[in-house]
Amino acid sequence: MPTLTIDDLGITTQRHGRDIALVDGLTLTLETGRILALVGPSGSGKSLTASGAQGVLPAGVSRRTGRVLLDGVEQRPSLIRGRTIATIMQNPRSAFNPVKTMRAHALETLTAVGHRDAGSEDTIRDTMAEVGLDDPARVLGLHPFEMSGGMLQRMMIALALLTRAPFLFADEPTTDIDLVVQARLLDLIERVARERHLGVLLITHDMGVVARLADDVHVMSAGRIVERGSVRAIFDAPAHPVTQSLIAAHLALYVDEEAA
Template structure:
């Protein structure tokens, strides 16, 4: 069952000139119940802005269009009160930097129990449930940790506390914005295993935002590759990584060092990412594309279906794959 259906989502922000510029444009994807959809791309590709639009946390100066269907209801057409009711309960978010996301002046237990109190639980019931949640996400000695402040916890424990906070409202969809970027490899692996276990236990669906292809390949069922605020390619993660159709996806994969074939060097992407406020004409990737032709500099490719479940925005999709 489709929980989240994003259709032609666009987000506009004012540029220095005062003109509204699309930083996310025409993005479409689905998140099904119990599945993980990965949003991947370089910094500035629009991944986080897309996730913020889903949760209704865009900056005040931003404008949003398209459709955001959540369990059959268009959230862009919903009232602010309805969106607040969904946020934190039906849909929750794990932020990239838990130290910045958590309130430094409140204990971990109080922050986790606050959502439970809003659901009608008494103070003692909420605190007990908060400690149980901390234990569920692998926080050792949850009673003591619940009395501590965010700065007193390690990075890994703060991220687990952030996950407990996101789970407090018993959401059906979890938005994870680069949840392992600030962690070392060992802690990163533990957090990924924790998220996989939570998914298996409760059928939790996830929209997983990351620039790390290896993380997305490990966790995602479907993948959406974004470039300059637009979808470059999408489809089942295993198929996209096995046989990418878009040259940007191939370039991303080539830039990842191989563990098995150490003799094959990684190939960094040439050039710099396109600026959403100053996109080149035609295909935004053409200045960096090894197969770009004249049409690529003049005409923007539309996202089109190639095979069942596979979509790409390239005039010459599959060439070189």
């Protein structure tokens, strides 16, 4: 079973001439066929972990320590992006070039990972249909501004699948999408992950999403993983105060709904 390990990841920034740790000594392992949820409050370092592993950190932020291993062999970040790891980002509109059509985005993706050939158009349409985009031939001619947020998120999932990467990073994939579309997208991510036997790192602060999709959970706080366990163990017996607060906040939503 292929594994992807982020080992001893350390990410820092500088403030007043001093190094500030944003992610500190983080280690986690993904297995194909399983969904690992990385959860924690905003600012805990979840998204930076995904970005740092792939070498795409924002300006002023740097990776000081850490390796990414594929089946125990260290990989260069530039070689795993799109080939070993595909990414679904939390704001689909920021992920697309506004002046390019969906066809251009798809062909560019295939070219970047070396999968473009004479049958590319058929492959693209089949993959778009797989993620639930109706009339792929029409959608391929659309620009981002002509599509809804849900359509763009489905297109982003299709682009991720076109790479044939065995691992998928999904960073808050249902942010700013209404609840009906959110439920459909979560079903879609789970289905394609199981059918394609992908290893998924699901980054979220929504414990409802965790309960619905994940097999295992790692909880982050202040740049460190403070608790690990199966979904059932985390929900039944959360040990760390941060985990307990996340579970309590999630359960309070249902109490409020029943009271209403």
